[in-house]
Amino acid sequence: MDAWLSQGRSNQAKKRKADDTVQQHEPVKRTKSENETKARPQKSITSKPDSKKLTSSESTLIVTEEEGDIFDAPPDTLIIHACNCDGSWGGGIALAFKKHYPGAYEKYAAHCKRSGDDLVSTAYLIPPQAGDDSKHFVGCLFTSRHYGGRKDSPTKILAATKPAMLDLLKQVREFNAKADEGDRVNEVRICKINSGLFKVPWTKTRAVLEGIDVDGEDVKEMKVVSPEE
Numbered sequence: 001m002d003a004w005l006s007q008g009r010s011n012q013a014k015k016r017k018a019d020d021t022v023q024q025h026e027p028v029k030r031t032k033s034e035n036e037t038k039a040r041p042q043k044s045i046t047s048k049p050d051s052k053k054l055t056s057s058e059s060t061l062i063v064t065e066e067e068g069d070i071f072d073a074p075p076d077t078l079i080i081h082a083c084n085c086d087g088s089w090g091g092g093i094a095l096a097f098k099k100h101y102p103g104a105y106e107k108y109a110a111h112c113k114r115s116g117d118d119l120v121s122t123a124y125l126i127p128p129q130a131g132d133d134s135k136h137f138v139g140c141l142f143t144s145r146h147y148g149g150r151k152d153s154p155t156k157i158l159a160a161t162k163p164a165m166l167d168l169l170k171q172v173r174e175f176n177a178k179a180d181e182g183d184r185v186n187e188v189r190i191c192k193i194n195s196g197l198f199k200v201p202w203t204k205t206r207a208v209l210e211g212i213d214v215d216g217e218d219v220k221e222m223k224v225v226s227p228e229e
């Protein structure tokens, strides 16, 4: 087993123990003293489970938060964002994906052209493409059928998020099983999906992600990486 995978498993127990001391699930509003520490690079915020989470399965996805540049990741990192099924990466972080990964964008657009609305609740794992900025995988979660004014409701977007992520984790597992050791997905980063143009409060999406059972999956944890506030 790859080191990063087994490390994820042992870290999970440690992190959950540390989390036992946390009372609230919703991210606490920044206090002045927290803001004062903001200058530290790559601040890590461990998942904060609520009382329900404390009794839930030990094999649910670990979600941590960091400030930084999501695209400044080592090779073989999987970078995940939410997508519409129309084939458009026209705004928000999707536009930045289009600039960094034009090859991946071509694959995404062709995938949407083939399947359109049927893609909602599914995912598309795009392996590193020649000519793109970095040797990164792109993970597309189809959480809404359309974009802009025709986007799905927050309820529908949230309902699509879990099956889409499960589909992505399955695709990663299947890809890794066939890939050579140096070509497997080796770390996972995600932006605060659904929370921008899709207008779904991040805490709601985060709760969905934290409820995902990762038993048997290669991916046990993912870092949410956001620009400094």
Ligand SMILES: Nc1ncnc2c1ncn2[C@@H]1O[C@H](COP(=O)(O)OP(=O)(O)OC[C@H]2O[C@H](OP(=O)(O)O)[C@H](O)[C@@H]2O)[C@@H](O)[C@H]1O
Pocket (backbone or CB within 6 Å): 070, 081, 082, 083, 084, 088, 089, 090, 091, 092, 093, 094, 095, 096, 146, 147, 148, 191, 192, 193, 194, 195, 196, 197, 198, 199, 200, 226, 227
């Ligand atoms: N340049 C940047 N660098 C780093 N972080 C950035 C960023 N720009 C925004 N963020 C943050 O990234 C998170 C997600 O916010 P987003 O609004 O992107 O995505 P979303 O998941 O709500 O919605 C998906 C639809 O947005 C797109 O645009 P189109 O519909 O095509 O026009 C897609 O194609 C979908 O349809 C929020 O935390 C933003 O602060």
